[in-house]
Amino acid sequence: MKWLVLIGLVAISEGIVIIPMTKMKTLRETVLEEITPKDFLEERSYNLSQETNLDYKFSSHPLRNFLNMAYIINITIGTPPQEFSVIIDTSSSDLWVSFIYCQAPSCSKYLRYNPKTSSSFQSDEGKHIKLTYGSGSITGVLATDTVRIGGLIAKSQTFVLSMNKLSGALEQAPYDGIMGLAYPSLAILGTTPIFDNLNKNGIISEPVFAFFISSWPHKSSLLMLGGVDHAYHKGALKWVPVTEAGLWQITVDRISMNRKVIACSGGCQAILDIGSSYLFGPTDIVRSILRSINPSPLQNEQRSISCHRTITLPPVIFTINGMDYPLTRKYYIQKVSEDICFITFNGGTENLSPPETWVLGDIFLRAYFTVFDRGNNRIGLAPAV
Template sequence: MSTTLKRKNLMNSFLEEHAYSLFQNSAKNKKFSILPLRNFKDMFYTGKISIGTPGQQFRVLFDTSFADFWVTSVYCQDPGCSKHKHFDPRESTTFEITDRHMNHLNKFGRIMGFFGRDIVRIGNVVIKNQTFALSQSQTSKILPCVPFEGILGLGYPTLATVGITPFFDNLMQQGIISEPVFAFYLNTKKKNGRVVMLGGVDHSYHKGKLNWIPVSESRYWQITVDRISMNGKVIGCTNRCQAILDTGSSSVCGPTRLITKIQRLIGARPSKGCRYLISRRVNTTIPPVVFTINGVDYPMHPENYILRTSCGLCVRTFVGGTEEMTESETWILGDVFLRLYVSVFDRGNRRIGLAPAV
């Protein structure tokens, strides 16, 4: 038994070191691309893309909890569509229509439309025959107000409309990237910060080595959390639980009863104009919320989840309601968590790497 364990530990160590070395030189790789992202009030991170010939410019949200790719089109007559740029397939000489349709309900609302194919350019990356949806209807209270014209999903193909090849799968199949990896840096400390990386990871964006976490279900970018604690006491994931890393969400979401417990422990109370308000004048005594994942602690300190407003110390970053998604305890780790770390999504090895952002 001890020999078997030693061999297993040696193999795990070898795999970790070998996999890490695969991405050491991504920044110098010609098949590696970095795209700047724009931060909109710490709620959305959007990037510029071009569709068609000649190219039509749009801003899209890169969303790891979604797998399809859609943009607002000239065929959408909903009030919210008029406030955004529209893709017009008649203006593209390379556009091809398909017989597929999209009818998708997600956190932003219901999007309906039809799929077409065209050339898509993202930074120095050019993807031919990329399938995407042209919206005909956008039923949403949120979408009219957002600073983007579409969503580019980076979730697993099992989330996509049947018969549709997602964007990242096209990158892999066409050999546009050398590694089946993408990564996000959403912090604001680096001078040219807030980027999405395609085909690898630039290690100058993080401190220390990446800690790898197995994907527990190849649908969402879903992982197993060991526990959630404050002041050394377990307050969530008592018997381990699941979490989804979601670049399309700004908050940390969890079961309502546990979110209420966190608010109580940090001394927050419900308030108008602010989800919760902390009555204390200083937040130095408020403890961090620590997510322990695959044996590693990932703390969210008060300065990460508390906003200073004219009303006082406001907590808007913890949101309940995941019990409506599933009966088992599930959390969504959105941008407020991801800003603290470089997040590497490794499709080839079905895992996620996290390391503190510089």
């Protein structure tokens, strides 16, 4: 079974694999983009209706961009706090970090949680857990401690202490774990995901979170918890119902290009996932799209295209809940070198149900500011600034 080199879509805990992904090739060797904002956002919030000035508890947290492949946030665990860098993922619900007793070679390079130095640590009787992801699996044990995301404090938070690290591309990434933000139905049985812990205890005033995924090196990407800063999108948010309360799944009406429907002609499902780098769909449909975009591929690789030929490419339009969301070539074409570009469509979702299901990863999220509203089971979309 092949997998996306990133997190891809996470499988449910305890080893039940649900979503295979096609393995992507490495585009190029590059340096880690370190985004360190000079100033944190003022802690102010906005009601989702955009019509009130009530003082909601709201916070924004900078995300570090790892090669446009993963978005990483700093959290702390324990008393006194031990700091960790964790990948944000909206297709899983569990939190895990590396354990001090992890013996994998990659663990020695990064931070590992030490329960002996935390006065708030609680053991979970050594319950063994296996979490399976698109890029591999981890095994570990359950523990409970205080977790902090900036000024937000989740007391008695259950998480996994990993005894190994994910393989593939992420093995070398600068991260210590993963923090899932999907629905609790995907979490380890009997545990409460961190977002639900924050919401249940009133640490955040609204059960929403939002992403601004920056397309520019000088502007930090952000995770907003408990509210929305409307300065990061243009126009009003358009709301789309969630059809699958596990993953963040919605209905797409059609996908078109040059006024021609190229996919999803009778409607289809799509999963919004910050843990996936590109755009994923059924392999046969993606191949057809690639042929129409790139009839003369470079080196027989359909996704490789001469950069000068991309200048005239039209937008790919996702029609969702009656609204058009164009994705211009700026987003679905990535530059590999001065002359070679890469088309960011990939196959691999044909085994899902329904068969035509798409995954709208970071390529889509960079174009559209996205609000995940758990309280109303809906997703808000608006063009990012």
